[in-house]
Amino acid sequence: MTTIKLHNTKTRRKEVFTPLNPDDVRMYVCGPTVYDRAHLGNARPVIVFDVLYRLLRHVYGADHVTYVRNFTDVDDKINAKAAETGRTIGGITEETIRWYLDDMGALGALEPDHMPRATEFIPQMVTMIEDLIASGHAYAAEGHVLFAVDSYTRYGALSGRTVEDMIAGARVEVAPYKRNPMDFVLWKPSSDDLPGWDSPWGRGRPGWHIECSAMAHELLGASFDIHGGGIDLQFPHHENEIAQSCCANGTDKMANVWMHNEMLLVEGKKMSKSLGNFFTVRDLLDQGVPGEVIRYVFLMTHYRKPMDWTAEKAAQAEATLRKWYALAAQAQDGSVPSQTAVDALADDLNTHGFLSECHQLALAGDAATLRATLQLVGVLETNVPAWAAAPVVDLSAHSYRLAAARETAMQTNDFAQVDRLKSALIAAGVEVRMSKSGVELVPGPEFDPSALEGLE
Known part of the structure; x- marks a missing residue:
């Protein structure tokens, strides 16, 4: 069998990958917050972990690999988009999820085995928060529930930072109900105009980090093989996931291997x-x-x-x-x-x-x-x-002609020829990019080469 080696962010070294159960290899990757189109940077973790998913299926068998990637469909950014546009939150999230799957599918990404939405796992989040409070790792204050960072001695191991360094370098929310500036929100109150669910602490909604812990536990178990995402999620999101998951589930590890792609x-x-x-x-x-x-x-x-x-x-x-x-x-x-x-x-x-x-x-x-x-x-x-x-389109002659016309125009201050050539190219479906470094012509999806015949 092929030996897989993966760089583990937590140990900061490349290690031989040994699944907890070769017949049930499990991977969780943080997915998008669904309020707008995915930009190009959002596609990098999709492709990176799609390649890993394909490799795992090749080595262990397609029936022995489970890949989970979530959708965050309850978030303040979504609420703001709804308020700005007058649309419903459900309408925005449904449309954005469809866009995301269409766009990632166009990049050749396989759909994961499970694509849970945060709003489908609110009861599991509430249960996990209750367990954290009961074990002394969280506390309720003014309608909020917060994780007590100082109750978890290994906090900071993933990112390699001390709590003091994090406080000094991070933009932490200073709130009167926090016992420690680094304590983070597990549950927060919702006003009548915001999404909310009933809970022991009043009507409210989950914090960002708890959703992934609850969904990963429900779908993959207390501990699993690989947790992935962009490097921007290493702290605080993944650091907080580890803390609350290990404390709630009574485990030393949430995932055996942590992987992060660069920006x-x-x-x-x-x-x-x-x-x-x-x-x-x-x-x-x-x-x-x-x-x-x-x-x-x-x-x-x-x-x-x-x-x-x-x-x-x-x-x-x-x-x-x-x-x-x-x-x-x-x-x-x-x-x-x-x-x-x-x-x-x-x-x-x-x-x-x-x-x-x-x-x-x-x-x-x-x-x-x-x-x-x-x-x-x-x-x-x-x-x-x-x-x-389709045959490759050679627009070099037109590029040279437009560059020469622009050079002449710069000397004569007469840009009529430049404008004529440029207009003809655009009408033919060519994107014209002119800069100090030169002229670049890019055929667009509606390019019609016949429209350029005879252009001099």
């Missing part, structure tokens, strides 16, 4: 609306970037390294996939994945090494093994899609 950049910078480089997965798909291309770009970078999304990488990915589809079309069925590639993937999801082996298979012309290998990570799973079969 995403766009063209070398943090994605930000103020920088104009913020976009959703749907934005890219609507611009004509195939979901499989987006997935491949993610696979080019190891999950524990920051990933930089660039137009150049997307173009490179599309060119590679076009070649591989053409080669795979010649493949006979019945092949198995390259063990060299599987071993690379089993080494802490070394997707870069995995793709390197795929390039070697392509160079050797081994179409059958290439296709079987790529299918292991959710690539080349279908017949040649339309985008890969």
Whole structure:
């Protein structure tokens, strides 16, 4: 059997993965808060843990792996969106969940075995909170229930911080009902205009962290194999999950292995609306970037390294996939994945090494093994899609012509020719990107090459 090694955030080292029960391998990954479209950064943990899910199924068997990813459908951001738009909370969450599943499906992600919604597990959360109060790990105050951080001596082990450091470096809510500034909310009161459920502490709603602990316990048990998410969740979310789960369930561990993917950049910078480089997965798909291309770009970078999304990488990915589809079309069925590639993937999801082996298979012309290998990570799973079969559009002549016209216009201050060329390109369905570094022309989904015939 293939030996899997995973980097455990909690121990800060790569370890041989040994499931608690090889016949029942269990993984929980924190999912989205459903109030808006998923941006590109939200897609990284989906693809990372989808690849891990596929690897676990390959090694242990599809019937022996359980993958849980939740939906947070009760949250102040959702409440604010409802107040802002006048829509119902249920309408917003249902629509957003559908968007999310459609968009992640377009990236080739398998749906997890369970996709629980927080609102479906309120009774389990209440029971867990009651147990924490009874054992002295939580307390009620002014309609709130808070976890007493100083009651759990191992608090901070995941992030490697002391409580003092956390207080100094974190934005903690200072409230009169808190015994300790680091104590966090398990339950809070709801006004009549907000979602709420009856509880021993009055009508209210759960805090953010308790939902994952309750759902993971209900679906995977008191302890399970892998807990994953983005590095931004390591503290405080995952730190708090561990504390409340171990105290409520009487265990030393919530999960044996903790895994965190690094953040995403766009063209070398943090994605930000103020920088104009913020976009959703749907934005890219609507611009004509195939979901499989987006997935491949993610696979080019190891999950524990920051990933930089660039137009150049997307173009490179599309060119590679076009070649591989053409080669795979010649493949006979019945092949198995390259063990060299599987071993690379089993080494802490070394997707870069995995793709390197795929390039070697392509160079050797081994179409059958290439296709079987790529299918292991959710690539080349279908017949040649339309985008890969379509001829590559060469717009270089138009790009040179527009660049030359702009250069002349800068000297003569007459931009009529630039405007004419640009308007014709846009009318033909071409996105025109002009910057100091040059001119880039990108065919859009409605591109009509015949509209450019005779353009001089």
